[in-house]
Amino acid sequence: xxxxxxxxxxxxxxxxxxxxxxxxxxxxxxxxxxxxxxxxxxxxxxxxxxxxxxxxxxxxxxxxxxxxxxxxxxxxxxxxxxxxxxxxxxxxxxxxxxxxxxxxxxxxxxxxxxxxxxxxxxxxxxxxxxxxxxxxxxxxxxxxxxxxxxxxxxxxxxxxxxxxxxxxxxxxxxxxxxxxxxxxxxxxxxxxxxxxxxxxxxxxxxxxxxxxxxxxxxxxxxxxxxxxxxxxxxxxxxxxxxxxxxxxxxxxxxxxxxxxxxxxxxxxxxxxxxxxxxxxxxxxxxxxxxxxxxxxxxxxxxxxxxxxxxxxxxxxxxxxxxxxxxxxxxxxxxxxxxxxxxxxxxxxxxxxxxxxxxxxxxxxxxxxxxxxxxxxxxxxxxxxxxxxxxxxxxxxxxxxxxxxxxxxxxxxxxxxxxxxxxxxxxxxxxxxxxxxxxxxxxx
Amino acid sequence: xxxxxxxxxxxxxxxxxxxxxxxxxxxxxxxxxxxxxxxxxxxxxxxxxxxxxxxxxxxxxxxxxxxxxxxxxxxxxxxxxxxxxxxxxxxxxxxxxxxxxxxxxxxxxxxxxxxxxxxxxxxxxxxxxxxxxxxxxxxxxxxxxxxxxxxxxxxxxxxxxxxxxxxxxxxxxxxxxxxxxxxxxxxxxxxxxxxxxxxxxxxxxxxxxxxxxxxxxxxxxxxxxxxxxxxxxxxxxxxxxxxxxxxxxxxxxxxxxxxxxxxxxxxxxxxxxxxxxxxxxxxxxxxxxxxxxxxxxxxxxxxxxxxxxxxxxxxxxxxxxxxxxxxxxxxxxxxxxxxxxxxxxxxxxxxxxxxxxxxxxxxxxxxxxxxxxxxxxxxxxxxxxxxxxxxxxxxxxxxxxxxxxxxxxxxxxxxxxxxxxxxxxxxxxxxxxxxxxxxxxxx
Numbered sequence: 001x002x003x004x005x006x007x008x009x010x011x012x013x014x015x016x017x018x019x020x021x022x023x024x025x026x027x028x029x030x031x032x033x034x035x036x037x038x039x040x041x042x043x044x045x046x047x048x049x050x051x052x053x054x055x056x057x058x059x060x061x062x063x064x065x066x067x068x069x070x071x072x073x074x075x076x077x078x079x080x081x082x083x084x085x086x087x088x089x090x091x092x093x094x095x096x097x098x099x100x101x102x103x104x105x106x107x108x109x110x111x112x113x114x115x116x117x118x119x120x121x122x123x124x125x126x127x128x129x130x131x132x133x134x135x136x137x138x139x140x141x142x143x144x145x146x147x148x149x150x151x152x153x154x155x156x157x158x159x160x161x162x163x164x165x166x167x168x169x170x171x172x173x174x175x176x177x178x179x180x181x182x183x184x185x186x187x188x189x190x191x192x193x194x195x196x197x198x199x200x201x202x203x204x205x206x207x208x209x210x211x212x213x214x215x216x217x218x219x220x221x222x223x224x225x226x227x228x229x230x231x232x233x234x235x236x237x238x239x240x241x242x243x244x245x246x247x248x249x250x251x252x253x254x255x256x257x258x259x260x261x262x263x264x265x266x267x268x269x270x271x272x273x274x275x276x277x278x279x280x281x282x283x284x285x286x287x288x289x290x291x292x293x294x295x296x297x298x299x300x301x302x303x304x305x306x307x308x309x310x311x312x313x314x315x316x317x318x319x320x321x322x323x324x325x326x327x328x329x330x331x332x333x334x335x336x337x338x339x340x341x342x343x344x345x346x347x348x349x350x351x352x353x354x355x356x357x358x359x360x361x362x363x364x365x366x367x368x369x370x371x372x373x374x375x376x377x378x379x380x381x382x383x384x385x386x387x388x389x390x391x392x393x394x395x396x397x398x399x400x401x402x403x404x405x406x407x408x409x410x411x412x413x414x415x416x417x418x419x420x421x422x423x424x425x426x427x428x429x430x431x432x433x434x435x436x437x438x439x440x441x442x443x
Numbered sequence: 444x445x446x447x448x449x450x451x452x453x454x455x456x457x458x459x460x461x462x463x464x465x466x467x468x469x470x471x472x473x474x475x476x477x478x479x480x481x482x483x484x485x486x487x488x489x490x491x492x493x494x495x496x497x498x499x500x501x502x503x504x505x506x507x508x509x510x511x512x513x514x515x516x517x518x519x520x521x522x523x524x525x526x527x528x529x530x531x532x533x534x535x536x537x538x539x540x541x542x543x544x545x546x547x548x549x550x551x552x553x554x555x556x557x558x559x560x561x562x563x564x565x566x567x568x569x570x571x572x573x574x575x576x577x578x579x580x581x582x583x584x585x586x587x588x589x590x591x592x593x594x595x596x597x598x599x600x601x602x603x604x605x606x607x608x609x610x611x612x613x614x615x616x617x618x619x620x621x622x623x624x625x626x627x628x629x630x631x632x633x634x635x636x637x638x639x640x641x642x643x644x645x646x647x648x649x650x651x652x653x654x655x656x657x658x659x660x661x662x663x664x665x666x667x668x669x670x671x672x673x674x675x676x677x678x679x680x681x682x683x684x685x686x687x688x689x690x691x692x693x694x695x696x697x698x699x700x701x702x703x704x705x706x707x708x709x710x711x712x713x714x715x716x717x718x719x720x721x722x723x724x725x726x727x728x729x730x731x732x733x734x735x736x737x738x739x740x741x742x743x744x745x746x747x748x749x750x751x752x753x754x755x756x757x758x759x760x761x762x763x764x765x766x767x768x769x770x771x772x773x774x775x776x777x778x779x780x781x782x783x784x785x786x787x788x789x790x791x792x793x794x795x796x797x798x799x800x801x802x803x804x805x806x807x808x809x810x811x812x813x814x815x816x817x818x819x820x821x822x823x824x825x826x827x828x829x830x831x832x833x834x835x836x837x838x839x840x841x842x843x844x845x846x847x848x849x850x851x852x853x854x855x856x857x858x859x860x861x862x863x864x865x866x867x868x869x870x871x872x873x874x875x876x877x878x879x880x881x882x883x884x885x886x
Contacts, residue, residue, distance in 0.1 A: 001603045005625040009636030017659050067628045113645055124598035155567035156761055160444045161602030182448040185510045193452030198768035201776040202556055216460050225780045256780035312760040318599055318751045325641035333644040336670045337699035
């Protein structure tokens with residue numbers, strides 16, 4: 001489904017209009033979100049690997065052109081030019097894994113306006129969801145304070161693309177891996193598996209199912225809550241007695257009930273049976289808030305399987321993100337729609353770090369020389385990829401970024417004062433100049 | 444990405460265990476959700492076209508087998524059998540577009556346990572999200588009370604699969620179509636497009652942009668809020684005066700601000716200018732609640748473009764849905780985990796309709812003969828599709844279903860008493876018999 005037709009219809013009708021009007025100058029589009037979601041203190045930028053892949057292979061197939069032809073609103077001349085169209089522009093993006101804030105361009109596309117317009121929907125779709133997913137996963141990993149975190153969300157993910165992207169996001173955020181085998185293969189990340197209730201149910205006896213599974217997979221994790229959690233734990237202990245030195249079960253999994261309480265009971269029972277090395281894996285409705293509660297109450301849980309709440313990014317499923325024209329044919333462009341004010345011109349984000357801690361970002365003109373590190377870096381030049389995205393590097397970068405992010409932004413609760421981001425004087429002057437040119441008063 | 448490896452790892456490890464233990468008997472798995480989300484009075488079942496396609500083409504590629512081999516935990520014998528594996532089972536499902544309630548099996552898979560286990564993740568992933576999306580879209584269409592509803596959500600959808608499925612869901616729910624061109628092509632549904640702010644911004648004058656676009660697309664919709672909404676409307680009126688009989692613009696689109704107020708002003712201005720036939724299209728943060736408010740306040744809006752809130756199913760993004768083993772080798776199976784009680788045995792749902800209105804559902808044994816219409820019907824038999832899913836038929840079915848659903852369940856607000864669903868006496872007896880067999884007290 002990664003096809004050029006993954007676009008909103010108006011991008012194609014506008015493209016034909018640009019061609020008819022011979023509007024073939026360079027446009028600059030910038031992708032940013034306008035407001036921090038209520039439950040977030042930062043957003044992690046991600047999704048640029050898919051953007052780069054999409055743009056470098058961008059083309060319309062004969063089947064796509066036939067479909068468009070059938071609508072009757074596109075000229076043969078336009079369809080013919082679509083057939084030859086490739087993406088030839090430059091794309092700048094913040095490095096994947098960078099922490100970003102409202103109004104900061106995460107992606108900047110500089111291309112003939114027709115090309116830049118046609119790729120809008122795909123770019124927004126991927127960067128929006130993947131950034132949200134990594135941001136959520138980063139909170140979960142933070143809450144787990146070094147304990148293992150595994151993505152279990154594929155079955156409740158919104159579609160198969162989302163499932164693979166959530167798995168990748170979990171790993172990028174510092175999680176340990178995913179249960180999704182395809183995601184493991186595609187993204188090259190560790191995969192994890194325990195056992196399901198169905199396996200136990202299919203056996204006439206719970207004990208027999210544990211024994212069989214451990215015979216085949218000696219270092220497995222046994223799921224103990226199918227009938228009665230602590231009874232299940234007792235059967236694991238019974239198995240350890242039966243197997244003696246051949247017992248290598250690594251963990252038990254709790255998947256229902258009061259996880260903190262059950263984990264405490266389970267730990268005590270395992271320890272008393274001399275099974276101190278058997279770990280406790282918990283799952284069932286977990287998110288960063290529940291994990292924080294469990295960790296704060298010293299629940300003896302070693303690993304968390306996180307599913308639905310991560311997969312649907314339950315508490316912040318959307319960013320007010322838009323891909324906006326800021327420059328065309330060398331002139332800054334703006335938009336004054338209510339609550340959707342847009343600053344004109346191609347921008348750069350300058351991040352100032354002092355004593356290893358981020359202190360402020362200033363959004364300036366792209367060609368300004370302001371203090372701080374410029375975040376936007378080339379991803380593609382002339383349609384060709386510059387720096388391939390590497391998931392492991394993105395993961396390390398995010399870890400470094402989070403070390404530089406002042407501590408209170410790591411909290412799950414909203415901070416009282418947002419991270420300071422301002423617009424440079426030059427940019428504000430540009431905004432007012434264009435407002436005046438368009439006949440509106442300056443701000 | 445519709446591949447056999449789209450599975451959780453434990454499905455593969457369990458599959459190998461089933462094979463090692465020669466557990467090759469028929470299993471019955473049922474997919475149902477346990478609780479109605481707080482903001483829903485009904486759920487619409489959907490996603491079975493993807494389930495049928497996945498199962499009828501199910502196979503492991505050489506690349507997938509190589510990946511599994513590389514893990515070192517799968518025997519060559521098992522990998523070889525995976526290489527030959529096809530899905531040979533029977534699948535029953537409620538017809539797409541059927542209204543369903545908690546605990547009602549939406550899909551029932553009857554197959555050798557290894558096959559039935561391996562397809563779990565894909566089935567849940569698709570039915571879960573698609574059912575949620577159609578349910579959300581149905582509320583939006585209900586709130587719009589006959590006005591046009593178009594999916595504008597692709598850019599904020601969680602991934603590209605979700606975007607296409609949300610477009611399909613909107614149409615299934617009685618909406619008019621989508622802005623996503625690929626979804627239009629794949630699903631055979633109408634596509635809609637207006638124009639974006641970028642087109643207007645790229646022109647030096649708003650009026651010039653309207654004039655150019657209308658010259659190429661005489662029956663277009665013009666977006667009026669780029670700088671000042673009512674000023675934009677004035678320019679549309681100016682264009683109508685300039686073009687005279689050549690003016691055929693069909694609508695203006697409002698995309699920011701107080702939509703009700705702006706629509707009223709816009710309508711008055713258009714009417715006074717003799718442009719009664721020019722419709723008003725509204726978008727920007729819409730969902731069923733906002734649409735209901737606009738409709739109730741008689742805002743003169745003719746069409747709604749619904750984006751983010753639909754795409755992420757904002758107020759009910761998850762169902763507590765699970766694919767559970769209920770029978771293996773002819774014996775009913777259950778599960779007693781806290782708050783996850785499962786009734787054993789293959790089931791049927793009997794829906795009783797009186798005077799054209801649904802009155803109650805009874806979940807019974809599959810072979811019971813209870814009053815009412817049995818909802819579960821064959822989708823595949825022996826791995827072969829029986830009744831191809833047809834989107835237009837699903838759409839009509841949902842419309843009929845909603846006519847049969849008592850009126851108060853259509854409200855956006857939660858009903859005080861849920862729709863009555865009970866378990867048959869036989870099923871309750873079966874549950875208690877198995878509880879006793881497993882050594883637990885009966886309920």
